[in-house]
Amino acid sequence: xxxxxxxxxxxxxxxxxxxxxxxxxxxxxxxxxxxxxxxxxxxxxxxxxxxxxxxxxxxxxxxxxxxxxxxxxxxxxxxxxxxxxxxxxxxxxxxxxxxxxxxxxxxxxxxxxxxxxxxxxxxxxxxxxxxxxxxxxxxxxxxxxxxxxxxxxxxxxxxxxxxxxxxxxxxxxxxxxxxxxxxxxxxxxxxxxxxxxxxxxxxxxxxxxxxxxxxxxxxxxxxxxxxxxxxxxxxxxxxxxxxxxxxxxxxxxxxxxxxxxxxxxxxxxxxxxxxxxxxxxxxxxxxxxxxxxxxxxxxxxxxxxxxxxxxxxxxxxxxxxxxxxxxxxxxxxxxx
Amino acid sequence: xxxxxxxxxxxxxxxxxxxxxxxxxxxxxxxxxxxxxxxxxxxxxxxxxxxxxxxxxxxxxxxxxxxxxxxxxxxxxxxxxxxxxxxxxxxxxxxxxxxxxxxxxxxxxxxxxxxxxxxxxxxxxxxxxxxxxxxxxxxxxxxxxxxxxxxxxxxxxxxxxxxxxxxxxxxxxxxxxxxxxxxxxxxxxxxxxxxxxxxxxxxxxxxxxxxxxxxxxxxxxxxxxxxxxxxxxxxxxxxxxxxxxxxxxxxxxxxxxxxxxxxxxxxxxxxxxxxxxxxxxxxxxxxxxxxxxxxxxxxxxxxxxxxxxxxxxxxxxxxxxxxxxxxxxxxxxxxx
Numbered sequence: 001x002x003x004x005x006x007x008x009x010x011x012x013x014x015x016x017x018x019x020x021x022x023x024x025x026x027x028x029x030x031x032x033x034x035x036x037x038x039x040x041x042x043x044x045x046x047x048x049x050x051x052x053x054x055x056x057x058x059x060x061x062x063x064x065x066x067x068x069x070x071x072x073x074x075x076x077x078x079x080x081x082x083x084x085x086x087x088x089x090x091x092x093x094x095x096x097x098x099x100x101x102x103x104x105x106x107x108x109x110x111x112x113x114x115x116x117x118x119x120x121x122x123x124x125x126x127x128x129x130x131x132x133x134x135x136x137x138x139x140x141x142x143x144x145x146x147x148x149x150x151x152x153x154x155x156x157x158x159x160x161x162x163x164x165x166x167x168x169x170x171x172x173x174x175x176x177x178x179x180x181x182x183x184x185x186x187x188x189x190x191x192x193x194x195x196x197x198x199x200x201x202x203x204x205x206x207x208x209x210x211x212x213x214x215x216x217x218x219x220x221x222x223x224x225x226x227x228x229x230x231x232x233x234x235x236x237x238x239x240x241x242x243x244x245x246x247x248x249x250x251x252x253x254x255x256x257x258x259x260x261x262x263x264x265x266x267x268x269x270x271x272x273x274x275x276x277x278x279x280x281x282x283x284x285x286x287x288x289x290x291x292x293x294x295x296x297x298x299x300x301x302x303x304x305x306x307x308x309x310x311x312x313x314x315x316x317x318x319x320x321x322x323x324x325x326x327x328x329x330x331x332x333x334x335x336x
Numbered sequence: 337x338x339x340x341x342x343x344x345x346x347x348x349x350x351x352x353x354x355x356x357x358x359x360x361x362x363x364x365x366x367x368x369x370x371x372x373x374x375x376x377x378x379x380x381x382x383x384x385x386x387x388x389x390x391x392x393x394x395x396x397x398x399x400x401x402x403x404x405x406x407x408x409x410x411x412x413x414x415x416x417x418x419x420x421x422x423x424x425x426x427x428x429x430x431x432x433x434x435x436x437x438x439x440x441x442x443x444x445x446x447x448x449x450x451x452x453x454x455x456x457x458x459x460x461x462x463x464x465x466x467x468x469x470x471x472x473x474x475x476x477x478x479x480x481x482x483x484x485x486x487x488x489x490x491x492x493x494x495x496x497x498x499x500x501x502x503x504x505x506x507x508x509x510x511x512x513x514x515x516x517x518x519x520x521x522x523x524x525x526x527x528x529x530x531x532x533x534x535x536x537x538x539x540x541x542x543x544x545x546x547x548x549x550x551x552x553x554x555x556x557x558x559x560x561x562x563x564x565x566x567x568x569x570x571x572x573x574x575x576x577x578x579x580x581x582x583x584x585x586x587x588x589x590x591x592x593x594x595x596x597x598x599x600x601x602x603x604x605x606x607x608x609x610x611x612x613x614x615x616x617x618x619x620x621x622x623x624x625x626x627x628x629x630x631x632x633x634x635x636x637x638x639x640x641x642x643x644x645x646x647x648x649x650x651x652x653x654x655x656x657x658x659x660x661x662x663x664x665x666x667x668x669x670x671x672x
Contacts (some may be wrong), residue, residue, distance in 0.1 A: 060602045169444045228593065242601050257564065257593030265578050265609030273601030 004029045007313045009064045012056055014319060015252040019314040021054070022070060022098075028164035030103040037081035039092060039102045040335040043305070045073040045123040045328070046220075046316050047157075051249040058277045062331060070098040070313065073128060075112065075119040076197035077336060086111070091267070094124050098255055098313050100333055108333055110283075111315040117301065118292050121326040124328035125161050125301030132243060132276040133219075134286045137169070140274045141239045144293030148211045150230055151192075152223030155182035157328035160190040162219045164299050167191030174210050176203065178323050185326055189300055214238065214267075214307035222246045224255060234267035243271040250321060303325025309333055340365045342435035343649045345400045348392055353659060355391070358406060358434075366439040373417035375428055375438045376671040379641070381409040381664070382393065382458040382652050383493075384557075387585040388670040396611045405433040409464060410534040411448065412438070412671060416571025422447070422606040429458050434649050436669055446619075449583030452627050453637065460664035461497050461637030462626055468579060469497035469555075470622045475612045477553040477575045479662040486545045486566055487528075487583055489557030491518035493521040493664035496526040498555045500635050503527035507553070510546050512539065512562060514659050522660055525636055539565040550574065550603075559583045560591060564625070567596035586657060597647035645669055 003026050010023045032038050053064045053071050074096040078086050079080050083106050086092065094109035096102035124130065136158075137143050149166040153159040154175030163186060166173045176194035177183050183195035196206040203226060207215065215234030218226050218320050223245025230240070248255040264271060279286070293299035304325040306316045316331045339362050339434050346359045368374050400407050414422050414526045419442050422428065430445035432438035448458050460466065472494075473479050485502040489495040490511030499522060502509045509527035513519050519531035532542040539562060543551065550571030556563050559581025566576070582589040600607060615622070628630040629635035640661040642652045652667045 058602075062549070096448050201399035223598070225592060242598070244597055245603075248598075254595055257595035261582055261591055261593050261597070261607070262559070262584075262609075264607060265580075265611065266394075268609050268611055268614060270606050270607040270608040271597070271600060273598075273604050275601065275604055 002029055003027075004099055004101040005310045006097070007070050007310050009054060009066055009068055009070055011066065012054055016250045017051065017054065017208065017314065017317065018072070022199035022314055024311055029101045031332045032080050032082045032103065034082050036077050036088045036103055036105050037083040039044070039076040039094070039096055039104060039245055040079045041074045041076040041096050041100055041102055041333050042335045043120045043123055043315070043330040044098060044310075045127065045335065046306075046313075046320055048244055048246050048249060048320060048332055050317060051321070057189045059279075072098045073123065074102070075122055076102070087214045090299055091119055093127065098310055100310060100335060106300075117294060118330075119334065120303050120305060120330050121294075121301045123330050124157065125299055126287060127328075127329055128276055129157035130161045130290050130301070131283060131286055132158045132245050132274070133165055134290060135276055135279045135282075136219055136241045136274050137162060137165050137217070139279065140241045140272050141219065143169050143171055143217055147171045147216035148174065148214070148235070149217045149219065150176065150207070150211070150215045151219040152176040152191060152198075152226045153219070153244075154186045154192060155326045156221060156246075157325075158243060159219070160186070160302055160327050161220050162300070164191035164293075166217075167193075168293060168298055173214075174207070176222075182323075184324055189302065198226060207233040209305055211235075219243060220245070223248050228258045228260050231258055231263040234263055234269045236269075238267050240269065240271040242271060246321075252324070252326060305329065305330045305332050307332050307334075314319075338365055339363075339595065340435055340437040341646045342433070343406050343408050344404055344429045345390060345404055346405055347402065348390055352586045353387065353476070353650065355392065357649055360647055363664055365437045368418045368439065370417050370418050372439055372441050373414050373419040373422045373438060373662050374411040376415045377410045377412040377436055377438055377669050378671045379411045379456045379459055379498060380434060380649070380667040380669065381463065382642075382648075382649075382656055382667055383409070384580055384582050384585060384656060385460055386653060392624070395611075405435050408434045409459065411458055427455055427544055429463065432648055436646060436671060451504050452629060456475065456639050456641060456666050457630075457637045458667050460493065460639045461630060461635055462623060463664075464612055465493035465664050466497045466617075466624055466637070467615065467619060468494045468610075469501055470626060471615045471618075472555055472577045472579055472610050473498060473501050475615065476577045476608050477555065479507055479553055481506050483507045483586070484510065484550070484554035484652075485553045485555065486510045486512065486543070486547070486551045486573070487555040487557070488512040488527060488529065488534075488562045488566075489524060490522045490531070490579075491662045492557060492582075493661075494559050494579060495555070496522070496663050497635070500527035500629075502553075503529075504629060504634055510543070510551075512558075518659075525638065532563060539661055540568055543569040545612050547571075553577070555579060556581070561595075564594045564596050567594055567599040570599055570605045572603055572605075574603050574605035576607040577604065582621065639666050641668050643668050643670075
């Protein structure tokens with residue numbers, strides 16, 4: 001191949017993105033300069049945060065500029081290298097973007113051990129999603145055996161690992177997901193003792209029933225009404241980990257805040273924002289522990305792999321917001 | 337005196353309380369039974385939380401029952417005792433309620449050292465207000481020298497001590513208060529480097545100006561729009577102490593939550609509820625430190641003492657919500 005198909009941000013969407021928010025461009029496959037290498041991208045990580053990156057204001061990272069290749073974490077294989085640390089044939093993870101070939105200087109790029117797991121698992125339980133669950137539960141929430149852990153988006157990339165790690169640590173896990181299919185999966189596969197279907201159940205009532213003594217830890221991936229409901233059921237000393245607010249990313253009006261936040265006072269509870277990149281120096285230790293659990297069967301990494309190449313990116317991102325995926329949503333590019 | 341004038345809760349108010357929400361009753365001055373003593377109440381602590389205690393639902397304490405003497409922290413002098421630990425003439429602090437004489441079994445009652453400070457100061461900087469500021473800053477927020485500390489209600493009972501303790505610990509203090517008079521006072525007397533008048537200034541603009549690198553600690557006494565504005569100006573790793581939400585206690589409709597709460601994620605910040613009673617076993621050490629600062633002049637306790645006896649209780653509580661007080665609002669009962 002000599003052509004590099006790319007997806008670039010064309011405009012900043014209002015509400016749910018549409019295909020017209022990106023343009024498809026073609027470029028030559030790049031040649032590495034000194035200290036550089038080229039990656040043939042195999043799998044793109046499709047993340048809720050992508051919607052945030054499309055907005056004009058900086059969040060924890062700068063926005064994607066109009067005209068720039070859409071940002072994406074991805075795996076791939078080195079196809080040309082003038083970098084001493086990366087050789088042709090190396091399998092790598094990095095922020096390669098929504099394109100078939102990426103030029104890299106190695107910054108933020110990790111080599112993958114495919115003897116442990118296939119490349120796409122490094123976008124799931126062995127990737128950012130798994131690490132987010134790991135540090136969110138163990139560092140931010142500091143879960144203890146016997147505690148009641150509630151996780152929203154429990155069938156999603158992060159949530160599916162949250163339930164399992166909480167279970168491994170001896171917690172009682174209540175997962176919130178949408179629809180009977182996902183609710184069955186989170187109990188059968190993702191470590192949840194109980195599933196609450198937010199589409200058909202009253203969340204406050206269900207929490208009162210399943211967590212009569214209150215919620216010790218809430219791992220929040222969705223925000224909105226779900227967060228507000230969980231706030232009414234906090235146990236003394238509860239910790240809420242703010243990891244995302246999936247329910248709000250496409251809002252066209254400013255979503256209301258959690259009106260029940262004063263429950264934090266009565267419960268002496270905390271609500272803490274986390275960004276996994278802060279824990280980068282501890283990724284190796286965490287990854288090793290996650291890989292160990294994966295190997296001994298205590299942890300499953302579920303990936304939902306969409307096909308279609310880079311041009312399928314817009315429709316694949318929309319699958320995330322319509323909740324079509326179970327586990328980590330990935331777009332396969334056909335490279336490897 | 338043989339008559340004990342009391343103020344009892346007559347009904348649960350909607351919105352701002354009115355005098356009709358309480359009834360004035362008379363009883364005999366009680367006689368102590370075995371293990372009991374009687375206190376002639378001298379000063380009542382007038383607290384924002386009183387409004388919360390009038391609501392039907394439990395917050396961090398049960399509501400005051402209809403017909404019960406209105407709950408209030410107070411100081412007074414023991415006038416009769418059959419309790420081995422308390423003697424006639426002892427000056428004490430306890431939850432004596434809005435009445436002239438209280439019967440006590442000693443639970444939750446502390447003896448006061450009037451050689452250190454007058455009784456009413458034990459409702460101010462040496463009382464619950466001072467302890468709330470102390471533990472909120474030092475335990476919950478863990479302030480460090482050089483940090484930017486913002487406090488709302490900076491001219492109030494807790495806020496006035498927050499500013500001073502933060503200053504003592506080498507922080508840069510930005511106080512938020514209403515009106516030029518209070519703004520002058522918080523700078524001249526309550527440790528603030530800068531005052532922001534929320535009644536005449538745009539809070540976000542003022543914070544951008546006075547805390548260009550962001551807010552490290554926000555001690556929140558008021559909630560509402562103030563909290564939401566401060567959320568937009570958090571420094572990385574900021575800690576928000578949720579101590580109260582004065583702006584919302586009399587709301588007749590459910591107030592909106594802090595819409596900018598997702599700023600916690602971008603800032604890796606936390607928002608933590610605190611209730612000072614949790615630190616009871618450490619009151620002696622904290623009180624000793626507060627008394628030391630008071631003695632060496634680094635800490636001022638400002639009390640706003642209203643007169644009029646128990647019957648003036650309703651109007652005095654309303655002064656709190658209209659913001660008439662500077663420092664700790666106290667109602668003197670004329671006993672001692």
